[in-house]
Amino acid sequence: MKLTTERPYANPExxxxxxxxxxxxxxxVQDGRIHIEKINAPFLYTWKASGPEFGAGIxxxxxxxxLELHESGTYVRLLKPGEDLLAS
Known part of the structure; x- marks a missing residue:
């Protein structure tokens, strides 16, 4: 009997x-900025991940x-290695 559901994003990778x-x-938007809520909301609600999984992933x-996370935590920027990551 399985009592828990699979957590695909429990792995930080x-x-x-x-x-x-x-x-x-x-x-x-401006200067390559992506507001954090634009990735936070889909990750938490569409993909059913948790807050700690989001934190570990970021x-x-x-x-x-x-990714580059601004010190305020309000936005990220996609860096070149991240673009290469998407190709693989």
Whole structure:
């Protein structure tokens, strides 16, 4: 008997890749900025991930150089390695 559901984004690598994919699908506003809520809402509500999974995914994406997170936490920028990540 299985009492819990599968959590595909419990793995930070999978969460980071999904966040980069979501960021790449959004038209950036000024200076390549993507408002954090544009990736947060679909990740949490459409893909049914959790807040800690979002946090771990963002942290890993920033650490790997896929996303740049502004110090205010209000927006991200997709970096070149993240664009290469989408091709693979």
């Amino acid at each position: 999978a969460a980071a890749r999904k966040l980069v994919e979501l960021a790449a699908a959004i038209e950036p 942290k890993l994406a920033v650490d790997r150089g896929w």
